[in-house]
Amino acid sequence: MNNEVSPLVSIITPSYNQGSFIKETIESVLTQDYSNIEYIVIDGGSKDGTLEILNSYQNSDPRFNFVSEPDRGQSHAINKGLKMAKGKIIGWLNSDDTYLPNAIKKAVESLKEDPNWGMVYGKAYATDKKNKALYPYPVEPFNKNRLFERCIICQPAAFIRKEVFEEVGGVDESFFFCMDYELWMRIAKKHEIGYIKAYLANSRCHDSSKTTLYWKNVGIKECMIASLKNYGKISNMMICDFVNLNYEKGVEWIAQEIKQFEIFEASPKITKMSIYNDSWSRNFLDISVEVNPTKPLYALLMKGKDIQSNKKQLMIYLNGKLIENYTIVDQTSIVLIPSVIDNCSIKVIKNSAVDSIEKQLNNHPSNLKDCVFSVDNIIPLSEQEYEFIQILYKKFDFVRKWLKENRKLNLIDTDS
Template structure:
């Protein structure tokens, strides 16, 4: 039996760079049974592909024009057109290291049960310098739920396995590879070798960070729910880190919108004024699911005139029973009131011992008896509070 044939699929758009280096890294491999299938999605055709065609000829390089396809759809088209029973998937800017293909093919031949193999990889900067190893590790299906430790250009897989897994999800743009690795691994054995097989470009600019924050993590949430029915806290914590400037209540609204936490308690009413001041004796009414009750009511407060009092002192009651006393010495502070209630409705009373009346103490026309400014009020279930504490400590 002869050596297996490998097709390396490279989706190409107009706004790419380093495509020539990617092509060279594929077609200069010392493994002869290889073809490069470039799926050109650009509107006018990528000139670097035509230059490569002149250089290498059409024997091992095929260019397929599929104008207007997304990168993921272009990859799927490449699977359909590939002549090889083994596949690789590179993006412009990715590069195979010398001998990578022969090493991967030999490992797959020696381990016939593996449907997919991946090896080590390194990051490369815009100057082509290797900067750091990609954090690959031996395959662990549980760990894959919370970390994509397979580096795309260092992955080789059987065409039949990709087809059986349903090919790449074309609704995903940034994380289609991660999703495909998960689905293949759910049905087939996966192998790992430590040898470094490829390099990938590390895009560390602000545009890349913004794209990951606004689109990448949302895709991770979707594919996680699809494949696992839930989202690992590690991904949710990364999202929280990206949006750490948001108030806690807003952060949990976003997490719930992404399905990380189910809709839970709501603040049905409160005495907070439109300018966010709370009266010195304030009431907050919660509505909750008794099966998943509120664990903590978190209030972030501040007081611009705290120097007049040195400290603020508070007493909290839940449904008439005192649950805690607190004090605040800084301009900004957080009060966490434990809620021991499994009813649908719960009333929280917060009494600020130092009454502030702007008219009496500052000579203004504001005669309200105030406590402090409640910048944010968040009702957290036990699971949400554990997550919040985990994020605060850092994973």
């Protein structure tokens, strides 16, 4: 590549019903001062006038080509474009973003200067619906540890060697939101990533953009999934973002969601629970808990609804032994359990009939709808999870400090 003065650059744009933005996107590519480009638009079958715009450019500029047909979304469209691309360098520009003047030339020059870089990225602006700059996009010089904590790369300002793009397997089509961030993770594990201080692109923010619509309910969870996939762990910063975005949903909801990501490693899990499909339980509840000896069972977080308001006594049995007579204070309760390092059985009994607890233990009610309380959720907690829950109940402001002090993570790359 060092011997090539102007290597071919392929720009790929996934498109679907972005007719109000795509002309500006196309112009930002075709008016670059770097002429050796091919521009491929992969359209998902737009119905908003996009095709008329695409046809006009295909008829007027030999560097431009497009395909319009139903596809499986943005990630699939990028991979389709990658297969069509003939260039040695790939640019990925969404149909509402734009390049700044000289962007492609600056990226090519930087890749020529450092052949060890598998990709390069620069600075960018976040812009409004009319593409007016709002503020510098939060881009940072490349660092593997910072990439683990958050996405420090602005996708339209990134350019990737095609051989690198293909080597890592293209875009992972299982991701709807953070497919770019997940791609950077995979590239960073095998190749050096370069950074230049020049502004290369605009990332447009508007009411129908993915970031606006899906960051809270989809995006942050996908980032956590991507981190687990590539690093086997999730950063404290990402956990704080997740908690902050969802704090109004309640501590119990956050506790249940976070548990699936094992942020405190192999914590206790429920493997079986005798509960009806509508969440109602008979007057006793059988629970089987899988326990890793390194993370003993420490407490149960229980959320439910007691329909016999004058009978609020729960009896907790661990492996057949009574450990707690518990008075329900509100719908959410946390019951401490003597530290258990082995798989165990727990019975939660609603003491609505004081006459014979043993009878309740040994005899199922004859009427399958003889239910006395509703169980929205029961979450087994390790001691560290329990402490984290207590912090969540206090105030979000304490979460970041507590995680920093109590959840130590090995750095991804101590040399960077």
